[in-house]
Amino acid sequence: MARRIRWQIVIAVLSTLLVAGLLGRLALRTASVASPLAGGAYVEAVVGAPAQPIPLLNNPVADPVGRDLGALLYDGLVRVGADGLIEPALAASYELDPSGTTYLFNLRPDAVWHDGRPVTADDVVFTLRALQVLEQPGEPLLAAAWRDALVDRIDADTVRVTLSAPYAPFLSAARVPILPAHLLAGTPPAQWPESPYADGLVGTGPYRLAELREDGAVLAANDAYFGGRPYIDRVELRFIASPAAAQAALSRGDVTAFGATADAARAGLPATLRASAVPLDAYATLSFNLRDGPLAQLGLRRALAHGLSKDALIERGLGGWAAPLDTPILPGSWAYTPEVRWYGADRPTAQALLAELGYAPGPDGALAREGEPLAIELLVDGEPTRLASAAEVARQWGELGVPVEVVELPGPELQRRLRDGAFAAAIHGWQRLGPDPDPFLLWHSAGALNYAGLADEQLDALIDSARADAELAARSADYAAFQQRWVELAPAIQLYQPLYLFAASDELGGTGLDDPNSAVSRLLFGAEDRYRSVTRWYTDSYREIDGDLR
Secondary structure, eight states: OHHHHHHHHHHHHHHHHHHHHHHHHHHHHHHEEEEEESOOEEEEEEESOOSOOSGGGOOTTTOHHHHHHHHHHOOBSEEEOTTSSEEESSEEEEEEOTTSOEEEEEEOTTOBOTTSOBOOHHHHHHHHHHHHHOSSOSSHHHHHHHTTOEEEEEETTEEEEEOSSOOTTHHHHTTOBOOOHHHHTTSOGGGGGGSTHHHHOOOOSSEEEEEEOSSEEEEEEOTTOTTOOOSOSEEEEEEESOHHHHHHHHHHTSSSEEEEEHHHHOTTOOTTSEEEEEEBSOEEEEEEOOSSSGGGOHHHHHHHHHTOOHHHHHHHHHTTOEEOOSSSSOTTSTTOOTTOOOOOOOHHHHHHHHHHTTOEEOTTSOEEETTEEOOEEEEEOSOHHHHHHHHHHHHHHHHHTOOEEEEEOOHHHHHHHHHHTOOSEEEEEEOOOOSSOOOHHHHSTTOTTOTTOOOOHHHHHHHHHHHHOOOHHHHHHHHHHHHHHHHHHOOEEEEEEEEEEEEEOTTOBOOOTTOTTSGGGTOBSSGGGGGTTGGGOBSEEEEEEOSOOO
């Protein structure tokens, strides 16, 4: 009996220890967090190579790798903050006078160039005046925002910018990367690419250039960075020829991470990697010509809106790799209003609306009114996702009894037809919309890119008000009303928002790209915006208990 009791005691003790060990391991896994350590290296495979990394000359659409380098090496007066809003960067603060036309930027006293020289107002004035006179700026629309501004040096630490009229989106334009006057003054911008500066790329950013080769770039942490030294000591960008080759390098463990548009990057990624698909500040839209023809009828546009399932279009045409949209204001923007929704995909409702307009099916099922068949010519360029979208639109509207002829055009020809209003409907895209959602160019009656020919006094007034009022709350209210009115008018169908896929090994932390509570996971302002919080990225870490274990 005693022996049996002893064995029972032994078994009970061992069981208790086993359970305690399992619970302890579970507690550590669930209640511990990775805390970053300084050090380590980060290697990213990027597709392509930089054509022109000097920021003012860089075309971000044609040269994304050059823009990636710029995001790590340079700063502007302001930047996009962790919350997605504009915050000071090289400027410690900024002030706007009561007229809404004069900005004072007060520079940080601790901002220095990578060569140790202090950043001064001379650098800011030099950069912005150079931007104003560039014959071929990398971003023409950004340069246009500065074209008529007066830029003055008040003292070594203060710059004044005077606008001709209040312009609330201006702060977004103040993200222009600042260049060093002491290294570039006296050299015409056209000669910058061949100057010694092009090999050195001295900036103020969180990383400084250590080496630039044909196959990659090596960057070292900037110990004197005003925003705090980055955790990661060394960043290497490896220039890879194709997404498939970059994926292979990531799968082999040769690099830490790889990113590309989601439709090009998803296939073949190992399950052991963390992959995050983040929406970009871009969209594809189907514009109607509101000037004449059947699509000038609001009722027909609404019927076609009900007759198109964006979810089905994204799934069938794009393999699921895009996000549906309701309005021109992107989800993740401070101005987005989730309560404003587009017309729900509902074929019976679409058919009823078409019948109310007098359209009836003929023997072949195609709709006609008073003997006039309803048919739509849909223009599109050869970009694969837009071309696939056009085919899906034709399929869905064809099932409604509305034949659609898809006409593929070269990009320049499509743009000419859009500018001239020589179209009935067209699918096209907008890229790099930026952190300020100002829709003037695209949807104001005086907007140069208002291809639909939309002209509505209420909409114009809302856009004008949001451009003039610097208060974010007032602008947000204007944009909420703008979105509601835009949906009522249905001048276009916002088809989808492209996604950026970022895949990384488990050792990389702090990016926020896979954190649903992080603003960077909801919207990227250009692919280079993935580096928004790069100073907090880490590859070395230790685990510590988070909170009480009870």
